[in-house]
Amino acid sequence: MAILLSRATTLSLLSLKTTIPSSNSTFTFILFTNQAPPPTTTRILPLSNPSPVTMSTTASSSSAMYQLVPEQGGNEMERVADHTFGRYTSSTHIIKKRSSSGKGTSIVWFRNDLRVLDNEALYKAWLTSQTVLPVYCVDPRLFATTYHFGFPKTGVLRAQFLLECLADLRKNLIKRGLNLLILHGKPEDIIPSLAKAFGAHTVYAQKESCSEELNVERSVIRGLQQVVIPCPEESTGVTNSNNVPKLQLIWGATMYHIDDLPFDATCLPDVYTQFRKTVEGQCSIRTCIKLPASLGPPPAIEDWGCLPSLEQLGLRSRNVSKGMKFVGGETAALSRVYEYFWKKDLLKVYKETRNGMLGPDYSTKFSPWLASGSLSPRFIHEEVKRYENERQANSSTYWVLFELIWRDYFRFLSVKYGNSLFHLGGPRKVQRSWSRDENLFESWKNGCTGYPLIDANMKELSTTGFMSNRGRQIACSFLVRDMSIDWRMGAEWFETCLLDYDPCSNYGNWTYGSGVGNDPREDRYFSIPKQAQTYDPEGEYVAYWLPQLRAIPKDKRNFPGNLYIPQIVPLKYGTAGRHNKEDKSSGRARRANERAGERRWNRR
Numbered sequence: 001m002a003i004l005l006s007r008a009t010t011l012s013l014l015s016l017k018t019t020i021p022s023s024n025s026t027f028t029f030i031l032f033t034n035q036a037p038p039p040t041t042t043r044i045l046p047l048s049n050p051s052p053v054t055m056s057t058t059a060s061s062s063s064a065m066y067q068l069v070p071e072q073g074g075n076e077m078e079r080v081a082d083h084t085f086g087r088y089t090s091s092t093h094i095i096k097k098r099s100s101s102g103k104g105t106s107i108v109w110f111r112n113d114l115r116v117l118d119n120e121a122l123y124k125a126w127l128t129s130q131t132v133l134p135v136y137c138v139d140p141r142l143f144a145t146t147y148h149f150g151f152p153k154t155g156v157l158r159a160q161f162l163l164e165c166l167a168d169l170r171k172n173l174i175k176r177g178l179n180l181l182i183l184h185g186k187p188e189d190i191i192p193s194l195a196k197a198f199g200a201h202t203v204y205a206q207k208e209s210c211s212e213e214l215n216v217e218r219s220v221i222r223g224l225q226q227v228v229i230p231c232p233e234e235s236t237g238v239t240n241s242n243n244v245p246k247l248q249l250i251w252g253a254t255m256y257h258i259d260d261l262p263f264d265a266t267c268l269p270d271v272y273t274q275f276r277k278t279v280e281g282q283c284s285i286r287t288c289i290k291l292p293a294s295l296g297p298p299p300a301i302e303d304w305g306c307l308p309s310l311e312q313l314g315l316r317s318r319n320v321s322k323g324m325k326f327v328g329g330e331t332a333a334l335s336r337v338y339e340y341f342w343k344k345d346l347l348k349v350y351k352e353t354r355n356g357m358l359g360p361d362y363s364t365k366f367s368p369w370l371a372s373g374s375l376s377p378r379f380i381h382e383e384v385k386r387y388e389n390e391r392q393a394n395s396s397t398y399w400v401l402f403e404l405i406w407r408d409y410f411r412f413l414s415v416k417y418g419n420s421l422f423h424l425g426g427p428r429k430v431q432r433s434w435s436r437d438e439n440l441f442e443s444w445k446n447g448c449t450g451y452p453l454i455d456a457n458m459k460e461l462s463t464t465g466f467m468s469n470r471g472r473q474i475a476c477s478f479l480v481r482d483m484s485i486d487w488r489m490g491a492e493w494f495e496t497c498l499l500d501y502d503p504c505s506n507y508g509n510w511t512y513g514s515g516v517g518n519d520p521r522e523d524r525y526f527s528i529p530k531q532a533q534t535y536d537p538e539g540e541y542v543a544y545w546l547p548q549l550r551a552i553p554k555d556k557r558n559f560p561g562n563l564y565i566p567q568i569v570p571l572k573y574g575t576a577g578r579h580n581k582e583d584k585s586s587g588r589a590r591r592a593n594e595r596a597g598e599r600r601w602n603r604r
């Protein structure tokens with residue numbers, strides 16, 4: 001049987017022979033490949049392996065060094081990951097359970113859940129089927145442009161990180177008796193075709209919450225409704241009266257499960273503290289799912305497809321030359337948790353260090369892996385609890401969970417507020433006038449504003465794909481409050497650049513910082529002089545990113561006057577070295593919030 005997955009022209013053929021184990025029939029996919037870089041239409045790429053992940057601890061070029069995160073080498077990462085998987089590999093009861101209920105074939109459509117550990121979609125697919133087909137669709141829309149301002153939707157560094165995640169996911173699936181089918185095209189074109197060819201009874205996937213992803217879910221459902229599985233030779237065991245494959249969407253992105261909230265997500269408390277107190281008081285966090293040692297056998301597929309190169313995605317490859325280089329994938333994610341919690345023992349001081357800006361160790365750096373789903377937030381929760389039992393519990397150990405609740409809050413907020421999270425007036429529909437001055441915006445984006453703290457942060461972002469939380473708040477405040485620029489321009493630039501880009505956390509934080517979100521304080525202004533004095537008093541951070549400042553005395557690096565480029569706008573409030581009213585009240589609010597958190601921790 002020949003199945004056409006693509007309408008692309010000037011294509012060469014790649015044939016993919018598959019045997020469906022339940023029926024013993026052989027199907028041949030004709031997959032079209034194209035030698036030219038893609039892509040406006042669905043097509044399967046001619047696939048070459050991506051450049052290998054660098055595993056050395058640091059790297060040098062003629063002018064610069066970067067630090068790998070995690071810093072462990074490849075072998076040590078493998079050992080940590082194997083050991084962690086070992087702890088989560090079970091046990092006879094799930095195997096027994098499966099042998100009685102698993103029938104037919106199901107598909108796992110991987111999205112932002114690029115992991116094996118604690119992946120409920122993968123687990124359910126395995127539990128309900130004899131054969132599991134894992135697939136990832138390299139969706140060309142991810143490599144198009146942002147909605148309003150036309151920046152690349154996925155910058156090259158996040159694309160590289162994604163490819164590393166996929167390579168690692170495939171490796172970890174192979175270790176457990178499966179593989180990962182990698183196809184280039186829209187999920188709504190690929191998934192129904194695969195379901196038909198393999199006679200799949202169910203497609204399992206992680207549920208998303210923003211409209212772009214929801215639209216894809218709806219299209220996949222529509223596609224599946226057109227598929228009727230011809231004469232199954234045996235019952236699938238899954239209620240599916242019309243033999244139409246079902247899309248089973250599974251909530252998996254948050255630490256607290258949406259079904260465990262004590263309120264419907266549409267009635268979410270608007271204020272974070274209220275949300276946090278309610279969930280902490282009334283819900284518990286589910287434990288991670290245990291997996292059997294083998295998830296196989298996989299469907300018989302001759303060629304599982306290779307990863308695309310960056311060039312095939314329309315991107316020009318670029319190396320990180322300084323700062324941090326994050327290693328993509330679940331193996332690296334588990335290693336970073338091990339490194340931060342256990343090896344370097346940094347969890348116990350997290351709360352004191354978390355507002356830093358320089359280097360890998362002032363904060364966890366878990367966010368890129370959380371965003372791609374290579375790391376489960378419930379796994380982090382379990383590791384925090386294990387650390388508290390085996391080493392110590394203090395306000396720092398609690399604080400990592402406090403921050404993960406922020407992440408949950410923004411995810412649930414997207415369920416409640418839908419597209420208004422992306423609208424200029426935000427969830428509160430605030431009316432005010434905004435500038436779209438290109439000159440000002442470009443100076444912000446390129447790190448040429450004349451304010452070293454802004455410029456250093458923006459250069460770190462474009463060089464590495466990362467910026468500290470402190471830096472993000474300051475850069476957001478400067479763009480929105482001092483430059484009065486449309487906050488969505490900043491949010492879309494972050495969407496392009498951030499390795500940890502997540503629509504809910506990104507747009508949630510931008511609306512929050514711009515005064516159009518659910519911040520109880522309306523004018524959250526960050527005074528650059530005050531922030532510089534508090535968080536970079538010796539000018540180390542700015543001198544790292546702006547080497548021309550190294551020659552200036554430390555206390556002047558953030559206030560270099562005419563030793564640096566001219567300031568593009570004056571500050572709205574405050575002058576160099578003076579704290580202003582807004583910043584004081586912002587500090588007061590933060591400290592009050594932190595005291596509340598500390599009280600909460602002490603009560604535990």
Ligand SMILES: Cc1cc2nc3c(=O)[nH]c(=O)nc-3n(C[C@H](O)[C@H](O)[C@H](O)COP(=O)(O)OP(=O)(O)OC[C@H]3O[C@@H](n4cnc5c(N)ncnc54)[C@H](O)[C@@H]3O)c2cc1C
Nearest residue numbers: 363364365366367403404407469472500501502505506509
């Ligand atoms: C304007 C702006 C845009 C942002 N965009 C994103 C984004 O696209 N993706 C993203 O993951 N985070 C975003 N954040 C939140 C935060 O800056 C990052 O999560 C954090 O800097 C990641 O570093 P870390 O993992 O070392 O964090 P840690 O300080 O170690 O915190 C642990 C984890 O808690 C979560 N977390 C911490 N702070 C926040 C927060 N304010 N909102 C949501 N989750 C939080 C993250 O998952 C993080 O990995 C944004 C913040 C701002 C102010």
Ligand SMILES: Nc1ncnc2c1ncn2[C@@H]1O[C@H](COP(=O)(O)OP(=O)(O)OP(=O)(O)O)[C@@H](O)[C@H]1O
Nearest residue numbers: 146147148210211212213419420422423495502503
């Ligand atoms: N995952 C995502 N990443 C980035 N932006 C997203 C995501 N999901 C949804 N959006 C944004 O949500 C908005 C949805 O626009 P859409 O036209 O579908 O609905 P709308 O509410 O009518 O918006 P608009 O009035 O701006 O047209 C767009 O701004 C889109 O970029």
